Amino acid sequence: MALLQISEPGQSPVPHQFKRAIGIDLGTTNSLVAAVANKGGANNGVANVIKDAEGRAILPSVVHYDASGAQCVGYEAQAIAADDPYNTLASFKRLMGRGLNDVGDTSQFQIATPKNTLKDALADTVDKNDVIRIATAAGEVTATQASAEILKSLTTRAADALGGAIEGAVITVPAYFDDAQRQATKDAATLAGLNVLRLINEPTAAAVAYGLDKADDRHIVVYDLGGGTFDVSILQLSEGVFEVLSTGGNSALGGDDFDLAIVQWALSQANLSAEQLSAQEYRRLLMDARAAKESLTDNNSVALSIQSSAVTWAGELSRDAFDMLIDALVAATIAACKASLNDADLTAGEIADVVLVGGSTRVPLVRERVTALFQQAPKTDVDPDQVVALGAAIQADSLIGNNRDSDLLLLDVIPLSLGIETMGGLVEKIIHRNTSIPSTRAQEFTTYKDGQTALAVHVVQGERDLVSDCRSLARFELRGIPPMVAGAARIEVVFNVDADGILDVSAKETITGVSTHVQVKPSYGLDESEIAQMLKASYSHASEDRDARMLAEQRVEAEGLVDAVNMALAQDGNLLNDVERADIDASIAAALAVVGQSDAQAISDAVAALGRVTDTFATRRMDQSVRAALQGKSIDDVADGSL
Amino acid sequence: MKLEHNFFTLLGQAQQFTVDRAALKKRFRTLQREYHPDRYAAKTPQEQRLAVQFSAHLNTAFSTLDNPVKRATHILELSGVTIDHQNSTIKDPIFLMQQMETREAFDDARAENDLPALESLFNQVDTQFQACQQDFAALLDASQLLASADEKNARDTVGKMQFFEKLTDELTSLIRSLTQ
Numbered sequence: 052m053a054l055l056q057i058s059e060p061g062q063s064p065v066p067h068q069f070k071r072a073i074g075i076d077l078g079t080t081n082s083l084v085a086a087v088a089n090k091g092g093a094n095n096g097v098a099n100v101i102k103d104a105e106g107r108a109i110l111p112s113v114v115h116y117d118a119s120g121a122q123c124v125g126y127e128a129q130a131i132a133a134d135d136p137y138n139t140l141a142s143f144k145r146l147m148g149r150g151l152n153d154v155g156d157t158s159q160f161q162i163a164t165p166k167n168t169l170k171d172a173l174a175d176t177v178d179k180n181d182v183i184r185i186a187t188a189a190g191e192v193t194a195t196q197a198s199a200e201i202l203k204s205l206t207t208r209a210a211d212a213l214g215g216a217i218e219g220a221v222i223t224v225p226a227y228f229d230d231a232q233r234q235a236t237k238d239a240a241t242l243a244g245l246n247v248l249r250l251i252n253e254p255t256a257a258a259v260a261y262g263l264d265k266a267d268d269r270h271i272v273v274y275d276l277g278g279g280t281f282d283v284s285i286l287q288l289s290e291g292v293f294e295v296l297s298t299g300g301n302s303a304l305g306g307d308d309f310d311l312a313i314v315q316w317a318l319s320q321a322n323l324s325a326e327q328l329s330a331q332e333y334r335r336l337l338m339d340a341r342a343a344k345e346s347l348t349d350n351n352s353v354a355l356s357i358q359s360s361a362v363t364w365a366g367e368l369s370r371d372a373f374d375m376l377i378d379a380l381v382a383a384t385i386a387a388c389k390a391s392l393n394d395a396d397l398t399a400g401e402i403a404d405v406v407l408v409g410g411s412t413r414v415p416l417v418r419e420r421v422t423a424l425f426q427q428a429p430k431t432d433v434d435p436d437q438v439v440a441l442g443a444a445i446q447a448d449s450l451i452g453n454n455r456d457s458d459l460l461l462l463d464v465i466p467l468s469l470g471i472e473t474m475g476g477l478v479e480k481i482i483h484r485n486t487s488i489p490s491t492r493a494q495e496f497t498t499y500k501d502g503q504t505a506l507a508v509h510v511v512q513g514e515r516d517l518v519s520d521c522r523s524l525a526r527f528e529l530r531g532i533p534p535m536v537a538g539a540a541r542i543e544v545v546f547n548v549d550a551d552g553i554l555d556v557s558a559k560e561t562i563t564g565v566s567t568h569v570q571v572k573p574s575y576g577l578d579e580s581e582i583a584q585m586l587k588a589s590y591s592h593a594s595e596d597r598d599a600r601m602l603a604e605q606r607v608e609a610e611g612l613v614d615a616v617n618m619a620l621a622q623d624g625n626l627l628n629d630v631e632r633a634d635i636d637a638s639i640a641a642a643l644a645v646v647g648q649s650d651a652q653a654i655s656d657a658v659a660a661l662g663r664v665t666d667t668f669a670t671r672r673m674d675q676s677v678r679a680a681l682q683g684k685s686i687d688d689v690a691d692g693s694l
Numbered sequence: 695m696k697l698e699h700n701f702f703t704l705l706g707q708a709q710q711f712t713v714d715r716a717a718l719k720k721r722f723r724t725l726q727r728e729y730h731p732d733r734y735a736a737k738t739p740q741e742q743r744l745a746v747q748f749s750a751h752l753n754t755a756f757s758t759l760d761n762p763v764k765r766a767t768h769i770l771e772l773s774g775v776t777i778d779h780q781n782s783t784i785k786d787p788i789f790l791m792q793q794m795e796t797r798e799a800f801d802d803a804r805a806e807n808d809l810p811a812l813e814s815l816f817n818q819v820d821t822q823f824q825a826c827q828q829d830f831a832a833l834l835d836a837s838q839l840l841a842s843a844d845e846k847n848a849r850d851t852v853g854k855m856q857f858f859e860k861l862t863d864e865l866t867s868l869i870r871s872l873t874q
Contacts, residue, residue, distance in 0.1 A: 460732060669744060673741065
């Protein structure tokens, strides 16, 4: 046997390398990317938003598709929107993981401009139980695909700025996002070829950006009013651990509604209806309304006008009048704050810090009401537009291992209860909302009829008692149950929610142990074959070389795995006998032999083989570590061999 | 992976009904800091999977010990006494009579939106709930072993606790909705 190199316990055999990790705020209206700079390798870098070539931090979440199949995003797409509204998508985050049933009146749902509502834009093939597809000159497009274009653009921007391929990303989602919406976000990252380290909730990211983890034990409220969504989260901070106690909000309420309220006001003042304006004219009015809203932050009144072929109108909107227009909307957010306080078992007076997120929190009435509720001025020193992306970047830096000294830990909760349909269309809740994640719950069910061999399981998410009032997440059938009398079979359905808040359901018949087949079909999502197809299609449109990208991705994965295994061997090599050790070393050598070559499949196979051969080793390490922890010894003691 | 199913052992607490909630939370945080999947993001997929499992197990353990009814149920389960919360019945006639009266008072106060009555009812039920928890602690914490004669008693006490918990939850949410 060849002599093996063993490194110092606790130290990596490979010198610690700075890895390029980014944080992405994938917003309804605007998106941003940020990263923690590697300052002289000291890893005490500061998070910064990465700007585009023109020095702009924001990328408007707008995608334009043209007949040739090419896309453009951001400001470029926004500029085309007025001239070509039917092939421009905006606000598509509201469609992530949603079906037609969720959207309601499609004629009121604007895709880019009021002239391009979902009703007009919907692809003919979509039925009400399907994922929403929008017809464009470049073919049918889903919100997931449009989001992938935004992610790709931000990733390219970051890779240029950081000088190399991005190795991992943290993407933020509203805390209130349900399973389907989170899954759709992850699918978008897959389409964009991005390795997702974690999905984290926007409010949690904001608290991280404020560096509140350095503060003493306290309760924090994050009030996040974005373009299209409102979120409130209550966090408890203790010794660097952020624990989300409760979340609430409304995934269809945001600053865009303030703009629309101004538009409605202007139209009524001018005795016009939206139909009397052309797409361009309406879009102009909408942009003027947004500018008026922003102007009212620092001014007591603002001039507003409508120039259309039909009529010319000019008027003045005062701050007081604007406050009245949005009063009910702001009141709804305050009510949600109170509900979240109740869920967390706290009163407003027990809150130490209030953090504001989202451009809409610049509106004076919002600040006024938030200040009144919590009896203190909210924190505003980090730009509310950037704070989420900055927090995501800090978390990405920590997750990828650049900042090993960080004590920062986010313990999040599931925002909405998960359950399954039982007899009579009722919901049996299996995981309740505000349960800490990751979470595992098992529930037993039985058969209803003699000789029943299959069981249809319908997974839903929501707080109501009736299935029809909750969101349908997935349906699957459990087949191959041995025929027994009614009530004799014991079917265990296991719900696993991972740290991203994404659900995985499995089921088995426990008495006979007969293996049963489970297939989960997402109600409003894309299944894996669809994603694979979209990936393929995106390569044929884009100029990038598909094979080269796949190879690059496989290499990153293989190198990461070899690093991780080497680290594990250095720490706990003593848990292996000679034969096992030789197997692992051989697999590492095999992986290293192919990683420099250009056969992506060979690399992928080597990665899989190395994974298999280290499976038992991983379990033993975990068992040893947990055993030591339960005896009150730290992990370092174990590595030192002093156990 | 071997998962420790005695949550007291797992979270380093004495196996008894009375828990030090601050110590429990501190221990929980220390373990999550070590084993949360975020700590494994740069490790192998195998290790990441194990971390998700163990972290979820820690969450279950903490939420069990942090809640009086779940904690009592867990203690009994560790002593081999299983409780079927859905099908267990309490046969204590005095208790049942009291609870029917409480229910009626609750329904009346709810119909009238009578906040002072609801608050006084809450205090009354909460006092009974606390007393019930003390009964259970007295029964269990003195000796680790449960005499068979006490088993029925312990089972009933948990049933009563569950009843009080449900009622205090309902009262709390009703009082909150009226005071907002």
